[in-house]
Amino acid sequence: MTKCESYDLTAWGKPFEKAVREIPDLPDKAVLVKVTAAGLCHSDLHIKKGFMDLGERGKLTFTQRGAQLPLTLGHEIAGTVEATGASVTDVEPGQSVVVFPWIGCRTCLACDEDRESDCSAMRIIGIHRNGGFATHVVVEDEKFLVDIDGLDPAIVAPYACSGITVYNGLLKAGLTRPDEWLAILGAGGLGLNAIAIAQAMGFKNVIALDIDDAKLESAAQMGADKTLNSTGGEAVA
Ligand SMILES: [Zn+2]
Ligand SMILES: [Zn+2]
Known part of the structure; x- marks a missing residue:
């Protein structure tokens, strides 16, 4: 079984810690991406701290927004497809991709209409689920991958945010x-x-x-x- 190495946030405001975990069997529609580039977004600095400073309105914590620790940050991810679930048809191992991290609940009206960024219960890669500061990331559906064949992954990754x-x-x-x-x-x-x-x-x-x-x-x-x-x-x- 493939192992995933990552640098995780285990306590708000503290340095990342190395973690190794087994990658479970892929659900039918999921894709395992081997990370080749991951961008550090300014939001990652806020997430690491655990809150956004809203000035006079106080703080908005990421716990309030549904984040839980330990967490692998990183929502700007490019990589190579390493494995695919049984019903994946549009991407194949070896393909170079960038990951769309803004994944919604996939059950509400906005998600139904492919407006996942309007979803009020988002499950964003790198905020609500493990992200790209790792050797691998599991993406739950091939539709969240965009082919970047021939492009430099390090340049493409930040375009996801x-x-x-x-x-x-x-x-x-x-x-x-x-x-x-x-x-x-x-x-x-x-x-x-x-x-x-x-x-x-x-x-x-x-x-x-x-x-x-x-x-x-x-x-x-x-x-x-x-x-x-x-x-x-x-x-x-
Ligand atoms: Zn960002
Ligand atoms: Zn939704």
Whole structure:
């Protein structure tokens, strides 16, 4: 039987600890993925601490959100299919995949309509179930895997979180008209991703704003049509 090695959170706020566990037999629709790349998301730092700081509104703990320890974090996962359940037909061992971690309850109306991210009882990989800071991850259905053949897994892995986040925002914004501008506020990890994805989606007139000239330079390299340091005097105009 294949063994899974992982680095688990066993107490909120404490360092990860190495764990080894046996991987049980795969349910019919499940897929075992051997992890080749796992991203560290900023949310992982909050999860490790055990709570989100809501300022004046106090703290939202991950226990309140259904997380239980011990837990293997990591929701940005790319890897190679190692084994498949009996009824899996669309992926096969050896295939390179990225994992969609935002898995819903699969019984509510939103899940029925394939809007799992609207589910109110999500069971997210790396938050509610063991994630990618491990040698292996079990994904309960092949439909949560996307083929990434020929792509670098280390580059693709973060798209499972930051890529989806900005893509969703851009979809909601809708394409700009020729006389409109799309402003990306902040040219950090998500902002730079947003610039790249906006171009791929066909957005024109993309302006990146930040208070750090080095980040604005990166934004220009990523293809922003204009950049603006929002601490400068011309930012008001
Ligand atoms: Zn994330
Ligand atoms: Zn649901």
